Amino acid sequence: MLPSLPEAVRRYLAEAADNIINPAYFRLDKNNRIMLCGGDLSQCGVQWVDITKPIDEQVDFLFGLLPNHDAPVVIRNAQTKREQFVDLHLFLDGGKQWVLLCNNTKAALQLQLEQQNRLNIDFINEKRIGYR
Amino acid sequence: MLQKKVCLLGSYAVGKTSLVRQFVDSIFSETYKTTIGVMIDKKNVKSGDNELTLVIWDVYGEDSHQSVAPAYMRGMAGYLLVVDLTRPNTLKSADALMKLVGKTVGDKPFVLVKNKVDLKDDWITESEDLRALEAVAFATIETSAKTDIGVDAMFEVLANALCVDARLSSDAT
Numbered sequence: 001m002l003p004s005l006p007e008a009v010r011r012y013l014a015e016a017a018d019n020i021i022n023p024a025y026f027r028l029d030k031n032n033r034i035m036l037c038g039g040d041l042s043q044c045g046v047q048w049v050d051i052t053k054p055i056d057e058q059v060d061f062l063f064g065l066l067p068n069h070d071a072p073v074v075i076r077n078a079q080t081k082r083e084q085f086v087d088l089h090l091f092l093d094g095g096k097q098w099v100l101l102c103n104n105t106k107a108a109l110q111l112q113l114e115q116q117n118r119l120n121i122d123f124i125n126e127k128r129i130g131y132r
Numbered sequence: 133m134l135q136k137k138v139c140l141l142g143s144y145a146v147g148k149t150s151l152v153r154q155f156v157d158s159i160f161s162e163t164y165k166t167t168i169g170v171m172i173d174k175k176n177v178k179s180g181d182n183e184l185t186l187v188i189w190d191v192y193g194e195d196s197h198q199s200v201a202p203a204y205m206r207g208m209a210g211y212l213l214v215v216d217l218t219r220p221n222t223l224k225s226a227d228a229l230m231k232l233v234g235k236t237v238g239d240k241p242f243v244l245v246k247n248k249v250d251l252k253d254d255w256i257t258e259s260e261d262l263r264a265l266e267a268v269a270f271a272t273i274e275t276s277a278k279t280d281i282g283v284d285a286m287f288e289v290l291a292n293a294l295c296v297d298a299r300l301s302s303d304a305t
Binding site: 014027060061063064065073074075076077078079080085111112115116122123126132 | 145
């Protein structure tokens with residue numbers, strides 16, 4: 001966290017991270033095997049993991065995304081199970097791969113409501129002016 | 133078993149989610165519910181003598197306010213490009229998405245999916261955009277998530293495309 005932020009803001013953000021986004025994380029070796037994991041895995045769509053196997057062979061939504069040798073990758077609102085939305089962050093630190101999962105369900109459901117209303121209007125407009 | 137990530141791409145409300153729900157759960161709903169982000173499913177598909185597992189990414193549709201983020205295409209082996217021929221604008225969107233795939237992950241095999249064949253009487257019949265897409269697609273298939281026409285077939289054809297692509301890649305190396 002940025003050291004220039006006041007302590008109260010940092011504390012607030014840390015609490016928000018714990019209480020709102022229920023983060024979970026994996027540190028992986030070059031073969032995508034788990035070196036370290038923790039956080040609220042079940043809130044991020046991961047029920048259990050076998051540390052002897054590559055993570056992308058066990059967690060469907062990570063298949064195809066690893067290994068990550070590039071700049072950080074962010075995939076917003078992956079629906080890992082019904083009405084559970086998770087933001088996926090893939091990044092490198094000290095040559096090690098990290099996967100950070102943040103539960104984003106509350107914001108995603110709100111966004112869905114707004115998007116639904118907007119697209120319903122778009123639909124009506126498309127019909128009114130003709131599809132061409 | 134061989135496993136591949138595939139995406140469904142297309143404009144909003146062309147029926148991407150309905151196609152996946154019909155394929156995976158054999159259900160269809162008349163109610164349109166917009167997709168946020170991506171819904172991920174998994175199903176085994178036969179391709180000739182082979183069977184492969186498709187990890188299916190049903191990505192939110194393009195609309196006038198948002199385009200598809202390239203990150204969703206990461207690791208994708210092929211894709212279904214879905215259009216609704218009652219809405220010619222969906223062809224423009226499909227063309228833009230095909231170009232975005234090429235720029236992001238390189239050209240990948242795709243099946244052009246003409247969905248809502250149950251509304252075929254309302255389809256456009258002549259389109260330069262359509263002909264251009266058909267010319268570069270691995271195959272074109274007509275589907276209806278509503279009446280379950282062509283749904284299994286489109287995934288099987290894509291699986292064939294992935295097997296052909298894998299064979300070509302191994303021959304090249």
